[in-house]
Amino acid sequence: MIDETARALVDFTRRYCDSWIEACGHPPASSELYGIPSPCVQQTTGEEVRWLPQPFTLAKNLENIERALDIRIQPAVVAWYTTQFAGDMHVRIDGQPCTLLQVWSEEDFERVQENLIGHLVMQRRLKQSPTLFIATTQSELEIVSVCNLTGEVILEKLGAKGRKVLAATLEQFLVSHVIDTER
Template structure:
C-alpha cells in the first residue's frame, strides 16, 4: 500500500503543479510559508514564496509517533508524510474544499509528528479508535483522517466519535482530489 500511496501522491502533485502553471503561469506560491526555511523554496519576494516539491531526505517512517503511543502507524500515512517535502496543497474532494497536508522541511516533519501524537493522545483519552489527520477542511472542527486500523479515509468531527466515510483508502482519496488554485 505504501507504493500505491506514494504513486497517488506523485500523481496529485503533478496535477497540482500543472494547474498552477496553467492558471497562473508559474509554480505554487504561498504567503503563509514566506520566510519559513525549506528545501522547496524556488524564490521569495513580495511576501510570498514560490516552491516546488523536493525529495524527502529523512528516514521514511513515523516511528516516533508509533513509539509514543505504542501502536503501529498505518503505512499509507507514513507514505503520505515521507514521500516528499512540499507545501500544503489546496484541493477539492467531492466539492468540499480541503488542504492536503505535507511536510515543508525537516523541522516541519518534527512538528507534524508532535501534532499527530497530540491528536492520538486526545483520542485515547476519549476512548476513540485512532485516526491520523491528512487534510484540513474549512471548519476548524472537522479534519480528514485515515483510520489507523482499517486504512479508510474519513471526515472526522474533532472531539466526537462522528466519522463519515470518504474513501476506502488513501490512494483512492488522492486520486479523487481536484487541485484548487
C-alpha cells in the same frame, strides 16, 4: 501499500503543480509559508513563496509516534508524510475547500510528528479509535484523517464519534479530488 500511496501522492503533486503553472504561469504559491526555510522554495516574491516538491531526506518512518504510543501506523500514512517535502495543497472535497497537509522541511517533520502524537493522545483519552490527520477544512472542528484501523480516509469532527468515509484508501482519495488553484 507504501509504494502505491507514494506514487499516487507524487502523481497528485505533479498534477497540482502543473495546474498552478497552467493557471497562474508559475509554481504553487503560498503566503502562509513565506519566510519559512525549505528545500522546496523556488522563488520568493512580495509576501509569498513559490515552491516545488523535493525528495524526502530523512528516514521514511514514523517510528517516533509508534514508540511513543505503542501503536503501528498505517503504511499509507507513513508514505503520506515521508514521500516528499512540499507545500500544503488545496483541493475541493464534496465542493468544500480543504488543505492537504504536507511536510515542508526537516524541522516541520518534527512538528508534524508532535501534532500527530497529540491528536492520538486526545483520541485515547476520549476512547475513540485512532486516526491520523492529513487535511484541514474550513471548520476548525472538522479534519480529514486516515483511520488507523481500516486505512479509510474519513471526514471527522474533533471530539465526536461521527465519521464520514470519503475513500476506501489514500490512493483512491488522491485520485478522486479536484485540485483548487483559486486560493
